Amino acid sequence: xxWLNKPFSHIYIEHGAKDYPTTxxxxxxxxxxxxxxxxxxxxxxxxxxxxxxxxKLSQKLILAxxxxxxxxxxxxxxxxxxxxxxxxxxxxxxxxYDCSYCYLQGMFSSANLVQFxxxxxxxxxxxxxxSKRENKQKPVLLSISHDCDLLAFxxxxxxxxxxxRFLEDHSGFDIEIRxxxxxxxxxxxxxPNDRVLLAWTLSPHAVGKSYEKGAPVTRRRIEDALMAxxxxxxxxxxxxxxxxxxxxxxxxxxxxxxxxCKFPMEQLRDVTVGTFRMNGDYFRRMAQAxxxxxxxxxxxxxxxxxxxxxxxxxxxxxxxxxxxxxxxVPEDKIRTxx
Amino acid sequence: MGVLSEFxxxxxxxLVAALPVEARxxxxxxxxxxxxxxxxxxxxxxxxxxxxxxxxxxISTTKAFCLNGDxxxxxxxxxxxxxxSKHEIGEMRYVNRIRxxxxxxxxxPDPLISHQWKESAIQCHDLPVxxxxxxxxxxxxxxxxxxSAGFFQAAAHFLPPxxxxxxxxxxxxxxxxxxxxxxxxxxIHLRISEISIFxxxxxxxxxxxxxxxPANFQESVDAIxxxxxxxxTQAHKLNRxxxxxxxxxxxFGLIIDNSEQVQPTSKxxxxxxxxxxxxxxxx
Numbered sequence: 001x002x003w004l005n006k007p008f009s010h011i012y013i014e015h016g017a018k019d020y021p022t023t024x025x026x027x028x029x030x031x032x033x034x035x036x037x038x039x040x041x042x043x044x045x046x047x048x049x050x051x052x053x054x055x056k057l058s059q060k061l062i063l064a065x066x067x068x069x070x071x072x073x074x075x076x077x078x079x080x081x082x083x084x085x086x087x088x089x090x091x092x093x094x095x096x097y098d099c100s101y102c103y104l105q106g107m108f109s110s111a112n113l114v115q116f117x118x119x120x121x122x123x124x125x126x127x128x129x130x131s132k133r134e135n136k137q138k139p140v141l142l143s144i145s146h147d148c149d150l151l152a153f154x155x156x157x158x159x160x161x162x163x164x165r166f167l168e169d170h171s172g173f174d175i176e177i178r179x180x181x182x183x184x185x186x187x188x189x190x191x192p193n194d195r196v197l198l199a200w201t202l203s204p205h206a207v208g209k210s211y212e213k214g215a216p217v218t219r220r221r222i223e224d225a226l227m228a229x230x231x232x233x234x235x236x237x238x239x240x241x242x243x244x245x246x247x248x249x250x251x252x253x254x255x256x257x258x259x260x261c262k263f264p265m266e267q268l269r270d271v272t273v274g275t276f277r278m279n280g281d282y283f284r285r286m287a288q289a290x291x292x293x294x295x296x297x298x299x300x301x302x303x304x305x306x307x308x309x310x311x312x313x314x315x316x317x318x319x320x321x322x323x324x325x326x327x328x329v330p331e332d333k334i335r336t337x338x
Numbered sequence: 339m340g341v342l343s344e345f346x347x348x349x350x351x352x353l354v355a356a357l358p359v360e361a362r363x364x365x366x367x368x369x370x371x372x373x374x375x376x377x378x379x380x381x382x383x384x385x386x387x388x389x390x391x392x393x394x395x396x397i398s399t400t401k402a403f404c405l406n407g408d409x410x411x412x413x414x415x416x417x418x419x420x421x422x423s424k425h426e427i428g429e430m431r432y433v434n435r436i437r438x439x440x441x442x443x444x445x446x447p448d449p450l451i452s453h454q455w456k457e458s459a460i461q462c463h464d465l466p467v468x469x470x471x472x473x474x475x476x477x478x479x480x481x482x483x484x485x486s487a488g489f490f491q492a493a494a495h496f497l498p499p500x501x502x503x504x505x506x507x508x509x510x511x512x513x514x515x516x517x518x519x520x521x522x523x524x525x526i527h528l529r530i531s532e533i534s535i536f537x538x539x540x541x542x543x544x545x546x547x548x549x550x551x552p553a554n555f556q557e558s559v560d561a562i563x564x565x566x567x568x569x570x571t572q573a574h575k576l577n578r579x580x581x582x583x584x585x586x587x588x589x590f591g592l593i594i595d596n597s598e599q600v601q602p603t604s605k606x607x608x609x610x611x612x613x614x615x616x617x618x619x620x621x
Contacts, residue, residue, distance in 0.1 A: 003539040005452045010434065012446075034457050036434050036446070037478055044446050051498045054544040058450045245586075291548040297582025299575070299620055 010034045010060045012044050012112075017065040022117040022157060026063060029156045033061075040064075045093070045110045052289040055111035056098050066090070066116040070125035074143070077277055077337065084141045085133075089126070091116055091159055092148035097180055098213040100293045101241055104147060106282025115153070119162050123170075130172040140173035141197070151198075152181035161187055167195050178238065180212065182220035184228045192232035197269055199236035200225040202259065204251030207243045211295070222259055229267035237263075240274035240337070242317050243295075244309075253324050260328035271329050273321040274337035276300070277308035314338050349410040351541055352493075353385040354399055356485050359519050360416045361387045363526040367534060377402075382541055384409070392438070392462060392488035399492035411501035411540045414489040415533070417522065418460060418481040418506035421473035425480070425508045428525045430532065433504035435459035437476045438487035445490045448500035451539050454532060460506065462487035467512050481506060503540060505533070551584045558594045562615070565601065566608050576616065583619045593618045 011033045017023055018037070027035070038044055041064035074086030093114040094104055105111075116122075126142065133140070144150060144163055154160045160177055164187065167175060178199040200221050203211070208218050215221075229235050237259065242252060276295070278286070280302055287296040301310045308314065318336045325334050355361040361378070364370070365385055370378035376387040376398075384406070388398035395414070403409065418431065434457045436445040449457070459479035463472070467482045486504045493502045507525055509517055550556065559580050563573040583590045597615045602608040 003452055003542070004450055004544070009452075010449055034434060034449075036459070038435075038444065038446075043444060047446065047448075047499050049494065049498045050448065051500060051545050053546055054450060054498065054500050055448065057544060060448075292546050292585070294582050294585035297578045297585065299579060299616060 004058045007059045008033055008061045008113075009058065010036060012036045012038050012041070012060065012062040014038055014041055014062075014064045017063050017117050020065075020117040020119075022115070022119060022159065022162075023063050025158055026061070026115065026117075026156055030061075038062075041114055045108070045112060045114055047110070050110050052105055052109065052111045053292075059094075059096070060112045062112055062114045063117050064114055065118045066121065070122050071129050071142070072146075077274075078143075084139045085135070086141050086143070087129075088143040088146035089122060090147050091119075091122065091144055092150055092153065092157075094147070095149045096152045097149060097215040099180075099215065100211040100213070100290070100295050101243065101276055101278075103278050103282050103286070105289055106278065106284070106286035107147070113148075113153075115157055115159075119159065119166075123166050126173065127170060130170075133172075136172070141176055142173050143176045143178065145177045145179060149179050149181055151177055151179035151183050151186065154181075154183055154186035158186075161190065164190055164193055164196055167193060176236070178236075180215040180221060182216040182224040184224045184231075188227070188231060192234075194234055196233065197236050198225075198228050198233050199238055199272075201238040201240060202255060203239070203243070204248070204255045206247070206251055207245060210245070211243055218255065225259075226262065226264075229264050233267065234269045235263075235267050236269050236272065238272045238274075239321055240272050241276040242273065242321060243276065244313070244317060249320060252321060256321075256324045256328070263328075265328070268329065268333065270333040270335055271325055272335045272337075273318055273325070275309045275314045275317050277306055277337065280305045280307050283307040311338075348381065349408050349543070350379075350382055350384050350406075351537065352399070352402055352409040352412040353383055353537075354388055354395065354402075354412060354414045354485075354489050355385065356388055356390050356395060356416050358387055359522050360526065361385055363523050363530060364415060364533070367530045368537070383537070388485065388489075391484050392440075392464060394488070395485035396488035396492040399489050400495070403492070403496040407496060409497065410543055411503065412489075412493040412497055413537070413540060414486055414493075414504040416483060416485060416506055417509035417525075418483040419467060419510045419512045420481050420508045421470040421512055422480055423511055427508055427510070428528060429508045430455040430529055431458040431460070431481055431506045431508065432456070433458060433460045433481075433486060433506060435479065436486045436490050436504065437461050437479050438491075439463050439475065443487075445487060445494070446499065447490065447502050447504060448498070450500040450544060451503070451536075453505075453536050453539075455505070458506075460486050460504065470512055473512075481508060482512065498545070500544060501540070503536075505536070549581055549585055551580050555580065555584070555591065555594060558598060562594070562597055565598075566611065568608070568612060572612050576612070576619075579616045579619045588619070588621075590619055 008030050041062045071087050174195040176197040180201050300307045318338050365378045370380050370385050373379040378385040386402050388395045432453050432455045458481050461479040461482045600611050602611045
């Protein structure tokens with residue numbers, strides 16, 4: 001495939017985003033990239049008739065300035081309980097990896113990566129948001145890696161580092177950084193912060209190989225999570241989505257044993273378990289955009305605008321995973337989506 | 339699973355040039371034959387000559403797509419002017435942004451396919467540009483032409499942006515003196531081998547075709563649909579389930595063979611057999 005441009009061969013930069021430190025840092029990481037100035041990231045990101053699958057073969061980077069809507073209410077697809085207020089922020093759109101089950105394929109018409117660079121605006125927005133909250137007793141968890149994998153891009157963008165530093169001087173909320181990367185080294189020089197939840201999504205090798213293209217192998221993710229835990233960071237482990245493939249029970253059981261036989265449990269905040277689920281419209285678009293993905297041919301249940309396994313299948317998967325996890329993890333630390 | 343369907347489906351590439359002098363060297367190098375007025379063809383390429391200007395280019399490109407909508411990609415090839423004397427005459431440019439000057443709108447080809455040229459933004463004007471000050475309207479767009487915006491907008495109705503390309507040869511510095519036909523043809527001839535390499539690349543499809551199950555299994559699936567008198571929805575679902583099983587690498591020959599022996603006699607039996615078959619294929 002040497003006739004395709006390398007990933008990030010081209011960087012689109014909004015005129016209004018060019019002077020931000022994040023932009024300058026990112027451009028320095030790609031000295032040979034072709035720079036194209038644009039007025040608004042949507043001119044490129046929202047072009048009609050784009051091919052998500054083709055663009056994944058040669059992703060481009062778009063550096064933009066977020067103008068509004070910095071904080072969103074958490075999705076009902078996440079496992080957070082009522083004890084915390086869950087919000088997320090979109091610092092980046094799209095992901096370096098190409099997971100078959102990812103909702104981003106149906107959410108965005110482009111596979112290109114958008115990085116919002118005006119971090120100060122996010123910071124003032126969250127400060128403002130926290131100060132105006134009514135129920136100040138209830139903890140706030142802000143996911144900063146929601147529609148993306150921010151840590152995977154950290155060596156280039158340095159955005160996680162900025163957020164962790166911001167947290168040191170601003171109270172009232174915790175952040176979650178969820179990743180499939182093996183990129184903890186990008187922030188390992190920072191002192192651990194118990195208001196930062198580092199979350200790794202893990203899958204058995206067979207699932208990772210077939211359904212998580214481009215993501216580091218599970219062994220490297222486990223090593224990274226262990227390293228972060230040994231540095232004193234709070235860790236969340238996510239078995240989400242659990243993909244039932246041939247021999248999935250053995251695969252997930254082995255994976256759980258492999259992790260927890262050596263994981264320092266005092267650093268484990270919780271474990272999340274979930275089955276495949278997606279907004280119905282996203283699933284329909286994903287099926288059109290990625291016709292070679294086996295998942296789109298599965299006989300999922302379409303109910304209330306959500307595509308997922310049937311209730312019985314969800315129960316079976318969640319029960320199995322919970323039973324396996326209970327060998328190592330107390331029940332109150334296991335969160336499931338069903 | 340193959341990522342690219344290289345040469346699997348031989349769809350031609352549409353080449354769009356404004357003038358015969360731009361088209362002739364290409365037609366000759368690609369061994370294209372006269373097809374009709376302003377159109378040359380072979381199996382891999384269709385070259386059209388649109389006439390000068392944004393509108394002419396848009397109309398002819400649209401016409402070409404309407405007469406044969408199944409092009410793999412489209413390329414606008416032609417001359418451009420430059421306001422910067424640092425650019426050498428004969429230099430090639432791959433266009434990564436097109437500024438339509440009359441509207442101020444920008445259009446973006448999606449540069450997935452690699453090439454060996456420098457890239458530029460281009461200003462597309464409705465009249466020949468002879469005053470370098472005009473370039474100041476968009477100083478980041480270093481070269482000027484009269485067709486790219488029309489071509490791109492027309493092609494974008496039929497193709498994804500990664501299949502639309504504009505390449506230009508710098509032929510003048512916005513001066514009034516006309517280049518002779520011979521000089522222009524020589525400029526293009528010098529670049530023909532580079533252009534040919536790029537054309538080979540854009541002949542390939544980047545988009546993956548939807549998967550199919552092997553023909554013999556497809557026949558069996560169709561036979562089951564027919565003999566069981568499946569509803570359209572059921573037949574569609576069976577087909578999709580079989581594709582999913584094939585993508586998982588499941589050996590479903592035996593399941594299909596066994597199912598062919600089943601002959602449900604009522605709707606209820608048919609529906610049960612259908613559900614069982616789908617369940618077995620999905621495992």
